Amino acid sequence: MLKISLANLDALFAAIAEKEALYIPTDKAGQAQYMRYENGMKMTDALNTVRSAKDFFFPQTENLVNFKVSGKTIEIIDPRTEHEDFVVFGVRACDVRSFSILDKVFLLSDPVDTYYENRRKHGTIVSMACTRPSETCFCGSFGIDAANPEGDAVCWKTEDSLYIQAVTEKGEALIEKIRPVLEETDDSAVEAQKAATREIMGKLPLAKFSTEKFGGEVLMKVFDSEKWASLSEACLGCGTCTFVCPTCQCYDIRDYDTGHGIQRFRCWDSCMYSDFTLMAHGNSRLTQKERFRQRFMHKLVYFPANNNGEYGCVGCGRCLSKCPISMNIVKVAKSLEGDL
Amino acid sequence: MQGMMLNRAKELLSDGTVNRVLGWQAGEFVYDITPAVFETEEELDAGFVYNGFCGNNLSKYLVKETLKDGKILVFLKPCDTYSFNQLLTEHRIDREKICAIGIPCDGKTSGEMLKAKGISGITGISEDADNFVVDTIYGQTTVAKADALEERCKTCKSKKHVAYDELLGEDGEILDSHRFDMVAKLEAMTPDERFAFWREQLSKCIRCNACRNVCPACTCEQCVFDNPKSGIAQKAAADSFEENMFHIIRAFHVAGRCTDCGECSRVCPQNIPLHLLNRKFIKDINELYGDYQAGAEVGTRAPLTNYTQEDVEPSIVYHREGK
Amino acid sequence: MPNEVKAFKPKIVAFCCNWCSYAGADLAGTNRLAYPADVKIIRVPCSCRVNPMFILRAFQRGADGVILCGCHPGDCHYTTGNYYARRRMTLLFSMLDFLGIEKERTRVEWVSAAEGAKFAATMNDFVATVTALGENKRLEDLRCKE
Numbered sequence: 001m002l003k004i005s006l007a008n009l010d011a012l013f014a015a016i017a018e019k020e021a022l023y024i025p026t027d028k029a030g031q032a033q034y035m036r037y038e039n040g041m042k043m044t045d046a047l048n049t050v051r052s053a054k055d056f057f058f059p060q061t062e063n064l065v066n067f068k069v070s071g072k073t074i075e076i077i078d079p080r081t082e083h084e085d086f087v088v089f090g091v092r093a094c095d096v097r098s099f100s101i102l103d104k105v106f107l108l109s110d111p112v113d114t115y116y117e118n119r120r121k122h123g124t125i126v127s128m129a130c131t132r133p134s135e136t137c138f139c140g141s142f143g144i145d146a147a148n149p150e151g152d153a154v155c156w157k158t159e160d161s162l163y164i165q166a167v168t169e170k171g172e173a174l175i176e177k178i179r180p181v182l183e184e185t186d187d188s189a190v191e192a193q194k195a196a197t198r199e200i201m202g203k204l205p206l207a208k209f210s211t212e213k214f215g216g217e218v219l220m221k222v223f224d225s226e227k228w229a230s231l232s233e234a235c236l237g238c239g240t241c242t243f244v245c246p247t248c249q250c251y252d253i254r255d256y257d258t259g260h261g262i263q264r265f266r267c268w269d270s271c272m273y274s275d276f277t278l279m280a281h282g283n284s285r286l287t288q289k290e291r292f293r294q295r296f297m298h299k300l301v302y303f304p305a306n307n308n309g310e311y312g313c314v315g316c317g318r319c320l321s322k323c324p325i326s327m328n329i330v331k332v333a334k335s336l337e338g339d340l
Numbered sequence: 341m342q343g344m345m346l347n348r349a350k351e352l353l354s355d356g357t358v359n360r361v362l363g364w365q366a367g368e369f370v371y372d373i374t375p376a377v378f379e380t381e382e383e384l385d386a387g388f389v390y391n392g393f394c395g396n397n398l399s400k401y402l403v404k405e406t407l408k409d410g411k412i413l414v415f416l417k418p419c420d421t422y423s424f425n426q427l428l429t430e431h432r433i434d435r436e437k438i439c440a441i442g443i444p445c446d447g448k449t450s451g452e453m454l455k456a457k458g459i460s461g462i463t464g465i466s467e468d469a470d471n472f473v474v475d476t477i478y479g480q481t482t483v484a485k486a487d488a489l490e491e492r493c494k495t496c497k498s499k500k501h502v503a504y505d506e507l508l509g510e511d512g513e514i515l516d517s518h519r520f521d522m523v524a525k526l527e528a529m530t531p532d533e534r535f536a537f538w539r540e541q542l543s544k545c546i547r548c549n550a551c552r553n554v555c556p557a558c559t560c561e562q563c564v565f566d567n568p569k570s571g572i573a574q575k576a577a578a579d580s581f582e583e584n585m586f587h588i589i590r591a592f593h594v595a596g597r598c599t600d601c602g603e604c605s606r607v608c609p610q611n612i613p614l615h616l617l618n619r620k621f622i623k624d625i626n627e628l629y630g631d632y633q634a635g636a637e638v639g640t641r642a643p644l645t646n647y648t649q650e651d652v653e654p655s656i657v658y659h660r661e662g663k
Numbered sequence: 664m665p666n667e668v669k670a671f672k673p674k675i676v677a678f679c680c681n682w683c684s685y686a687g688a689d690l691a692g693t694n695r696l697a698y699p700a701d702v703k704i705i706r707v708p709c710s711c712r713v714n715p716m717f718i719l720r721a722f723q724r725g726a727d728g729v730i731l732c733g734c735h736p737g738d739c740h741y742t743t744g745n746y747y748a749r750r751r752m753t754l755l756f757s758m759l760d761f762l763g764i765e766k767e768r769t770r771v772e773w774v775s776a777a778e779g780a781k782f783a784a785t786m787n788d789f790v791a792t793v794t795a796l797g798e799n800k801r802l803e804d805l806r807c808k809e
Contacts, residue, residue: 028540029541031544060546061577061578132461133460134455134460134462135460135476200477204461204477205463206368230377233377234376234396234401236550236607238552238553238554239550240550240607240609242548243546243547244548254575265578267578270548273566273575275568320368324550324553324554326371326372326373331367331368334368523761527761531760532763533763534761534763535762536763537763538762572720579805580805581804581805582804584762588755589719591758617761621754624753624754624758629750644750645747647747647750648746649746651746651750652753653749653753655770656753657757
C-alpha cells in the first residue's frame with residue numbers, strides 16, 4: 001500500500017499529468033465534471049460527477065468516417081488516429097463497473113467496436129472508494145463494493161491521506177511512473193475505512209433493494225404487466241435518464257452535410273425519444289409507455305438474459321436524482337416485483 | 341393543506357363531478373415526487389401528497405388528459421395558473437373537461453437543492469414554518485427554507501392565482517420579484533464576459549430535451565428539432581453551434597408565450613440557468629413593447645403575433661448599451 | 664507570392680423580400696451601382712418569411728454577416744408582414760447580443776424597389792462593418808469550415 005498526504009495531492013496529479021493526459025472530477029460551472037487536469041485544479045468533494053465517466057470511452061458524439069466530394073469523386077477519410085494514453089482519476093465503484101458492462105456490448109462480442117477499443121486500450125482507470133454514499137446509492141444491489149472498487153488502480157481517501165494500490169498491470173505501470181511522490185505504508189487505515197464505508201452502505205435506505213426477481217425467465221410476465229401504463233404516465237419522454245446513465249449504450253448514426261462533404265457521426269440516442277425506433281415503414285413504439293418499458297426491460301430483463309444474469313444497472317443513483325418527474329429504476333422494479 | 345386537498349378531491353370524485361385527479365404522488369424518499377393521475381379514493385389515500393417538494397407544473401399534462409373522456413380535477417399552484425391560462429389561450433386544453441383548484445404555494449425546493457447544500461444520505465425531512473429539518477444517515481441538519489428554495493421561487497413573480505374554479509386557502513398578491521436582476525447583471529457585462537458565461541453554461545448541455553419536454557409552452561405535435569426533414573435534427577450537441585442554436589431557438593419559440601414558470605431550469609440535469617434566456621426575452625418585450633405577462637389573462641395577443649406601427653427598429657439593439 | 668496574407672473578405676447573406684428589396688437590388692444592378700460580390704442574395708416572398716432559424720443557419724453555413732431587407736413599414740405587399748419581422752429580428756438580435764455574439768453581424772434595412780442607391784450603399788456599409796469585425800468565430804460551425 002502506498003500513500004500521499006492530501007496536502008500533497010497536487011504533486012501526485014502533476015506527476016501523472018507529466019506522463020499522461022490526466023482527467024479528474026472537479027467543480028466547474030456549478031457542478032462536478034471531469035476535466036483535463038491543469039496545474040492547481042482541485043478534486044471535487046461531490047460524491048460523483050453529473051455525467052458519468054462513460055464519455056471517456058463512448059463519447060456523446062464522434063465522427064466515424066468523413067466523405068469529401070470533389071467533382072465526381074468521393075474520397076473516404078478515416079478520422080481515427082491512435083488515441084493518446086490517458087488516466088481517469090477518481091472513478092467511483094459504480095462507474096468502474098459500468099465499463100465492464102459497456103465492454104460486453106462493444107468489446108466482447110462480435111463485431112468489436114474499434115473506436116471504443118481504441119479508447120479503452122489507452123485509458124487507465126484509477127478508482128476512488130466512497131466514504132459518504134448518498135441515499136440514492138444502491139450499487140450493493142449489483143454486488144459492487146463501494147469500499148473496494150475495481151479499476152486499474154484503487155484509491156482511498158481518509159481525513160489526511162490518499163492511499164493508492166495497483167490492481168492490474170496498467171495500474172502498476174502508472175504507479176511505477178509516479179512512485180517518487182508516494183510513500184510506503186501498511187493498510188490498516190484503509191481497512192478501517194473499508195469497514196466504516198460498508199457499515200454506512202448497510203444503513204442506506206436502498207441497502208435491501210434487489211433486482212434478483214428479474215431476468216430472462218420472467219420476460220413475458222414483466223412485459224405484459226398492466227403497471228407500465230401508470231408508471232410511464234407522467235414520463236416526459238426526455239433523455240435525461242439515458243444520458244446520465246453510465247450503462248446506457250444505444251446510439252444513432254447520422255450523416256451531417258458540411259456543405260463540402262459528409263461527416264458520418266455517431267451520437268448517443270435514447271429509447272425514450274419518439275424517433276428512436278422510427279423506420280421506413282413507420283414506428284414500432286407508438287406511445288411513451290412502450291418506450292418507457294423498453295428502457296427498464298433492457299436493464300432488468302433483456303440484458304441479464306443475454307449476459308449470464310448481469311443487470312444493465314450499476315446503482316449509481318443518477319436517474320434517481322435527475323429525472324424531472326422522479327421516476328426511476330428503483331420505483332419501477334419495486335412496483336413490478338409484486339407481480340413476480 | 342394536503343388534508344384539505346385530499347378531502348376535496350375525494351368529494352369531487354365521489355359526487356361524480358370529476359373522474360380523475362391530477363396531482364402529486366409520494367415516492368421512495370421524501371423529495372422524489374411524481375405527477376400522477378388518481379382514479380379512486382384508495383389510490384389517493386395510498387399516494388397523494390402535497391408538500392414543499394411538489395415542484396412539477398401540472399398544467400402541461402392537461403393537454404394529454406383533456407383528450408380523454410370525462411372531467412379531470414387538477415391542482416394548480418399560483419405560477420401553474422399562468423401556464424394554464426396560456427394553454428387555454430392557445431386552445432391546447434379543453435376548459436370544459438377541467439375542474440381547477442387553486443392551492444397556495446410557499447415556494448418549492450428539491451432533493452437536488454438540499455444536496456447542493458452538502459446534505460447527503462437523506463432519510464427523512466420534516467418542516468416547520470421557516471426550516472427544513474433533514475435527517476440523514478450522517479446526522480440531522482436544519483436548513484432555512486428561504487435558503488433552500490429554487491431560484492424561481494426566490495424570485496417568485498406572483499402568489500396570486502389567475503385561474504381556478506375553486507380556491508383552497510388564501511389567495512396571494514402579485515409580487516415585486518426582482519426576477520430580472522440576473523439578466524440585468526449579465527447585460528451589464530461586456531460581450532466577451534457574456535460570451536464566456538454562456539459558453540461555460542451551454543457547453544454542459546447534453547441535449548436531453550428535458551427543458552423542452554417539460555415546458556408548458558412547448559406543445560408542438562412535432563418539434564422542429566425532432567423532424568428529420570428539417571435538416572437541424574442532429575440529436576446531439578455535436579458542436580458549439582448546435583448548443584447555441586438549440587437554446588436560442590428553444591427560447592425564441594416560447595418568447596412572448598413563456599409565463600416564466602421556471603420548469604426548464606428546474607429539470608435541467610446540468611443545472612444550466614435556462615430561464616435566463618426566457619427572461620431576457622420577457623425583459624426585452626416589457627421594455628420595448630410594453631409590460632406583458634403571458635398567461636395573466638386568457639385570450640390576449642402575444643407580443644410576437646402583434647405589432648404597432650410605431651415599434652422600435654431592430655437597430656435599437658446597437659444603441660442599447662449592454663441591453 | 665506564397666507569403667502574401669489574403670485580405671479577409673466576409674461572406675454576407677442578404678435575405679431580400681421579393682416585392683421591394685429584391686427589386687431594389689435589381690435597380691442597383693441596372694444602374695450599375697457597385698456593391699461587393701461577397702453579398703449573396705436569397706430571395707424570400709416577404710421579410711416575415713425569415714424565421715430566426717434562417718439567420719442562424721446562414722451563420723452555421725459560413726456567413727460572417729446576415730442582413731434582412733424588406734419593404735418599408737407600411738408598404739408591405741402583404742400589408743403587415745414586415746411589422747412582425749421587425750419585432751422578431753429586434754428580439755433575436757438582442758438575444759444574440761445577450762449571448763455575447765457581435766450584434767453588428769446582423770442588420771435589418773428597409774429598401775424599396777425605387778431605392779437602388781440605398782441598396783448599394785447599405786451593402787457597402789454592412790460589408791465594411793463586417794469586414795472590420797473579422798471572421799465569424801462565435802457562431803461558427805467548425806464542421807462546415809473547409
